[in-house]
Amino acid sequence: MKPVIRKYRRQKGWTQQVLAEAIGRSRSIVAEYESGATSVPQPILWKIARCLDVQVDVLFEDEPPLNGQE
Numbered sequence: 792m793k794p795v796i797r798k799y800r801r802q803k804g805w806t807q808q809v810l811a812e813a814i815g816r817s818r819s820i821v822a823e824y825e826s827g828a829t830s831v832p833q834p835i836l837w838k839i840a841r842c843l844d845v846q847v848d849v850l851f852e853d854e855p856p857l858n859g860q861e
Contacts, residue, residue: 795852797825799843813842 800810807825811818814835823829824839831839840847 796821796831796839796843796850798852799845799850800825803843805843810839810842814838 796810800807805813806818807821808818811821814821815838816835820829824831824835836847836850840850
């Protein structure tokens with residue numbers, strides 16, 4: 792299960808750059824977090840949740856598979 796950071800970032804109307812600045816990271820690492828290429832360290836996950844005004848657990852909602860595929 793990968794974080795659904797992108798969903799909540801977009802709902803807030805933020806770019807990856809804005810989120811990156813808010814959490815003190817680079818835009819490229821935010822892109823990696825969103826794609827699941829890099830795992831999000833726990834302290835950063837808490838920062839992201841606070842910035843996006845969500846609970847940490849909602850960042851791990853299950854997204855339905857595309858076209859019914861796993």
